[in-house]
Amino acid sequence: MLSQKTKYGLKALGYLASQYGQGPVLIAEIATRKKIPVKFLESILLLLKQNNILDSKKGKGGGYFLFDAPKQTSLAAVMRIIEGPIAMLPCVSLNFYKKCNDCNEKNCALKKVMAITRDVTLKILEKKTLEDLIDE
């Protein structure tokens, strides 16, 4: 299950995608539209900015906006930043790999199944972008 944080992040990005090209959007506006606690949302947007998914402008007329066009950012990229690994086991994660110390990976049947699962999941999440998060 995705954490609330990830869900909020994706929702917020969907909204920013719908406003793309129209200048900065206030945190407060996103929070209201997407029913997200303002201060919590702040930390999420900041994290996404630090990872070059978002950019921001301070002061009057400021706000947040997408760093790239909606189509340029995959959902997998966003999820890895907020949620962490997409695979179900560390030993099959492409971006957060950690070796199993308690099993022989060469002939681990569980690993094989989870690698297949990871493949089909990533095939979707790498292809879907922020554009696909625009509601309606």
Added chain:
Amino acid sequence: MLSQKTKYGLKALGYLASQYGQGPVLIAEIATRKKIPVKFLESILLLLKQNNILDSKKGKGGGYFLFDAPKQTSLAAVMRIIEGPIAMLPCVSLNFYKKCNDCNEKNCALKKVMAITRDVTLKILEKKTLEDLIDE
């Protein structure tokens, strides 16, 4: 990511699948072979028994064994018992559905993506069984 608990459970079931038809297997034996803390494993096996994945026999010569043939139990069934929902969001879960109170599900773009992801994941996990967990 799957919890340690689920991983242990699947590992243990893989071992029991490999021993299927050969009578009860001691918790301690499973624990040693699969490098799982004994007392922690106890609670996992008990949970699986309470959900009719396993059966057990007490006293000397006792132990745990699969309730059904390995092929009869899907990985999805096991994961739902130990881990809970397989879907990434409650509002797209088939077995643990909870409605979103903060978004209109009819036109939620995020929901659509997560439903697709759930479909491909389940297509694998419903088809794979304990037999597929036998190592080597």
Added chain:
DNA sequence: TAATACTCTACCAAACAAGTAGACTAATAT
């Protein structure tokens, strides 16, 4: 009846999730 082996209840420490509070800093309009 003694030994075996599963069952059940209780407890625990550390990590994480989800959020709150408030001071600080940068940018802009007037």
Added chain:
DNA sequence: ATATTAGTCTACTTGTTTGGTAGAGTATTA
């Protein structure tokens, strides 16, 4: 210049989950 706006940063809180451990109880069978 300066007031206002709006993002940035640090710190804290509260509750839940994770990953265990300890030990008494109960059923079975040799």
